[in-house]
Amino acid sequence: MTPAAAAGVTNPRILVFSTINISDPGIDLAGSRHLEYPASVQTMAVPCSSGLKPAWLVYALDKGFDGVFVASDGEECSYLPDCAERTAKIISQAQEMMAARNISPSRLKMAAVCSVCAEPFANYMREFAETLKALGANTSAA
Amino acid sequence: MSEPEATQATPEPAKHDKTAPEDRRIGVYICHCGGNISDYVDVEAVRDALADEPNVVISDDPIFACSDGTQQDMIQAIKANGLDGLVVASCSPKLHQTTFRNVSKRADMNPYAYTQVNVREQASWVHQHDKAGATEKVIGLVRSGVAKSRLSDELVPLRVNTVPRTLVIGGGIAGLRAAKGLADLGIDAILIERQPELGGWVGKLGAMFPHEDSGKEQVATLIDEVKDRRDVTVYTAAELTSKAGSFGNYEVEITLHREGGDKVLNLEVGSIIVATGFDSYNPDDGEYGYGMDGVVTLPQFKELVDATGSGPLSYNGRPVRSVAYIYCVGSRQEAGGNEYCSKYCCTAAIHASSLVSSLDPGIRQYHLYRDIRAYGRNELTYNESREAGSVYVKFDPDTPPEVAKLDSGVLGVTVTDLLTGHAELTLPVDLVVLVTGMVPRENKTLIDLLKLPLGSDGFFNEIHPKLRPVETVVDGVMIAGCCQAPRTMGESVSAGLAAVAQSAALLKKGFAELEPLVAVVDPDKCTGSGECLTACPYDSITSIEWDGRQIASVDPATCKGCGGCIPVCGADAIDLLGYTDEQMKAAIEELVVTEMPVKEPVA
Numbered sequence: 001m002t003p004a005a006a007a008g009v010t011n012p013r014i015l016v017f018s019t020i021n022i023s024d025p026g027i028d029l030a031g032s033r034h035l036e037y038p039a040s041v042q043t044m045a046v047p048c049s050s051g052l053k054p055a056w057l058v059y060a061l062d063k064g065f066d067g068v069f070v071a072s073d074g075e076e077c078s079y080l081p082d083c084a085e086r087t088a089k090i091i092s093q094a095q096e097m098m099a100a101r102n103i104s105p106s107r108l109k110m111a112a113v114c115s116v117c118a119e120p121f122a123n124y125m126r127e128f129a130e131t132l133k134a135l136g137a138n139t140s141a142a
Numbered sequence: 143m144s145e146p147e148a149t150q151a152t153p154e155p156a157k158h159d160k161t162a163p164e165d166r167r168i169g170v171y172i173c174h175c176g177g178n179i180s181d182y183v184d185v186e187a188v189r190d191a192l193a194d195e196p197n198v199v200i201s202d203d204p205i206f207a208c209s210d211g212t213q214q215d216m217i218q219a220i221k222a223n224g225l226d227g228l229v230v231a232s233c234s235p236k237l238h239q240t241t242f243r244n245v246s247k248r249a250d251m252n253p254y255a256y257t258q259v260n261v262r263e264q265a266s267w268v269h270q271h272d273k274a275g276a277t278e279k280v281i282g283l284v285r286s287g288v289a290k291s292r293l294s295d296e297l298v299p300l301r302v303n304t305v306p307r308t309l310v311i312g313g314g315i316a317g318l319r320a321a322k323g324l325a326d327l328g329i330d331a332i333l334i335e336r337q338p339e340l341g342g343w344v345g346k347l348g349a350m351f352p353h354e355d356s357g358k359e360q361v362a363t364l365i366d367e368v369k370d371r372r373d374v375t376v377y378t379a380a381e382l383t384s385k386a387g388s389f390g391n392y393e394v395e396i397t398l399h400r401e402g403g404d405k406v407l408n409l410e411v412g413s414i415i416v417a418t419g420f421d422s423y424n425p426d427d428g429e430y431g432y433g434m435d436g437v438v439t440l441p442q443f444k445e446l447v448d449a450t451g452s453g454p455l456s457y458n459g460r461p462v463r464s465v466a467y468i469y470c471v472g473s474r475q476e477a478g479g480n481e482y483c484s485k486y487c488c489t490a491a492i493h494a495s496s497l498v499s500s501l502d503p504g505i506r507q508y509h510l511y512r513d514i515r516a517y518g519r520n521e522l523t524y525n526e527s528r529e530a531g532s533v534y535v536k537f538d539p540d541t542p543p544e545v546a547k548l549d550s551g552v553l554g555v556t557v558t559d560l561l562t563g564h565a566e567l568t569l570p571v572d573l574v575v576l577v578t579g580m581v582p583r584e585n586k587t588l589i590d591l592l593k594l595p596l597g598s599d600g601f602f603n604e605i606h607p608k609l610r611p612v613e614t615v616v617d618g619v620m621i622a623g624c625c626q627a628p629r630t631m632g633e634s635v636s637a638g639l640a641a642v643a644q645s646a647a648l649l650k651k652g653f654a655e656l657e658p659l660v661a662v663v664d665p666d667k668c669t670g671s672g673e674c675l676t677a678c679p680y681d682s683i684t685s686i687e688w689d690g691r692q693i694a695s696v697d698p699a700t701c702k703g704c705g706g707c708i709p710v711c712g713a714d715a716i717d718l719l720g721y722t723d724e725q726m727k728a729a730i731e732e733l734v735v736t737e738m739p740v741k742e743p744v745a
Binding site: 011013015020021024025027028029030031032033034035036037038039040041042043044045046047048050051052053054056059060063064065076078079080081083086090093115116118122 | 234235236260262263264265267268269270271272275276278279282283286593595596597598603615616659679702703704705706708709714718721723726727729730731733734
């Protein structure tokens, strides 16, 4: 049983995929400004959200995360002009994989987080934690 | 002395050797950062939890991981214990990833076996009321970092030739001085200025503090020096209109606005210095009487004083016998202005009043202030102005001065004097000067083109305010002068020269080391479907013949390392080095700590 399930999802585990140049600085700025959000949020930075494999998002849900949040580059991406569409496609592919496993699509969320989006990020985390609490335990977790 | 040759791109898939994961020897350091981390995370508990992890040979918790002493300790520990992996859990990688990669290099360890774990900006600083939760989170993050180091490849940076030329955007004092500084160091400077004239704000000013040198004359001298140089090219009425490529080899398009139509120039530059300056705060109509005849801003007043020469001070044909200065207009306020202090304006106003005193010591001058921030040597200018007869009246920001027309027709400023029993004074004056500060300049196109990060105040953001004060998160793009923050001319020039030094540090070697964290194709898995060929906007992926069939191959010199090709591959044959499938899955797994390591809950 995962810790989240044991705790009755009072602190839903959230994995954030951030991007090194765009959303990670925004998440860092939330830190510099001491904007609090739940400690059950963990962040993993990758160069670009369009480089995420859908399988990794589902893997996180399998391994005990209650929700996955992709803090995407959106229009800001310095690599790919069509980054927003690419990331959206990755999300929909992951959601198809989740549907096949009876995982609610609400456990996966994407939003563009810019390099100064400190407050929006902290708000996203608080809101997503509430959504996941309402969803209850992620029973698909191994 | 021989310089290393820049390597040519190889179409062959590179081979990356590594020690078997189970044999890796990893050192882990969890930084207290003074108390920045350890006040909110049980650092000792993290250290103890990591000590038992497989492959972890050392688990330590230095007070400051970045201190010289700790760096030396790490180097010795890496050598003495034969470590081939290093994990430091401290601040954001933006601050110290390079520091600890260099520690690895100095200890003869592959720098790409180093993993930085961000437990300050992304943990201790955002969970200040949940020490147990933060501690559990950090243990997961550090274990995840260990997993990445354990599975890291032996990588070598790629070398590409760099162009010894820098684009300076903005022909004010910071940009002009930077252009000259670049040329002095043997780097060609291309200076572009949006306006038809060079000089910016300083170019319009007469005598300036602290040495009474004329801004106009200083700018004119610099322009003469720059114009004489073959290695500085200046374009006025010119704007950056596109940017491609990467640091060391940016391809920029400059549009020259010329009579009869725009002209376009395409150039290659190695780095870019942004010195686009500031705008002066523009008060709202009615803000401290702004809009009334005789109420002016500090820049307008300075222009008036400079234009007066030696002769009597007058405004709109009327003699000026008395002046009231209202400080902090638009600054240090939450609503309807800016929260920050512009720090130059106190001294600039005091200095302007000294010029007025020297024109005519009989002119009465009242300074209505919240706090006087004439720092450093400027304190002496402040003292001199008081000795010359200026009167200073402190007001409470909750009851700011009011400006109105008196029955006699002159302006009246009513202020409650905080230091003399809250006496309410009404001062009849000929001129009211609103001491306005600096605001960020509207520059949306440039921000979009260069992907410049903005702070919450709207000025451009550096990577680190102390250690990397002119670099931005965009490689090879530096900021200098008042586009970064309000500052004095001397400070702007210093920043411009710091950006010059930083450009030289990047370009003087003639080559740049690029991250080897690029995409690689597994030739055994690749089916040659061609799906990835169109996925790369940089045309880094080509089809090559390998073992009698067509497979995809990535050019490491042009690959940007975004990973955009990875999810496109139906055969799962592409990996991004540093973020391989194996590393990502192991890192995800390790984040989830199954047992709470903290023995008793900490409040």
